[in-house]
Amino acid sequence: MLVLGAIAVLLIGGVAVFAVFWEDRWYAAFGSDEYYIGVEGSSMFSDRTVWIEINTPDDVARVMLDSAKTDEALKLFETAAGKQSSSWHDVGSMSDSDDPRDLFISRLALSAGPGIRFAIHDGSSCLSYDLKPADVAAFERGLQAARRHFGSDDIDRRLPPHWSPQDDAFQRGRKSLDPIPQIFPGCG
Secondary structure (H helix, E strand, O other), rough: OEEOOOOOOOOOEOEEEOOOOEEEEEEEEEEEEOEEEEEEEEEOHHHHEEEEEEEOOOOEEEEOHHHHHHHHHHHHHHHHHHOOOOOOOOEEEEEEOOOOOOOOOOOEEEEEEEEEEEEEEEEEEEEEEEEOHHHHHHHHHHHHHHHOOOOOOOOOOOOOOOOOHHHHHHHHHOOOOOOOOOOOOOOO
């Protein structure tokens, strides 16, 4: 998905109107329309951010990553991908800020097992999502494309612009029919 927004700077009758330009783009999403994990990039002027988020009908949990934190998340994901096994075990975690003065710090924890489990603690909410082994490579490609979001002004991110982010970001049109869990593993 590509969303462009703008507010023009105009001087009309002595009143200044300020401009804000932004661009949002989805790189990957897995799950269903009601319960999914997604990777999104957002730009406002030279400020660029990557989001990893888990959505349900009732809640959303997201971690906001700058360039260095996106690299850290990619390394953590690659470690988890290499440690998949038949049982779940913790791989590591990270926060979206190292500044203790930040009031709203989100935490991303990854576990490896029969897939990769993402748990995002975002303020008062915590959601988790188990990425299936068949989706690991596609998620990694999406996260790498999001990483390139910081180094390029090229708007072609391999996903067509569209107003429905999940429809375009779901890899190869595969949507899961798995139910939304009542208890989110990794959020205890």
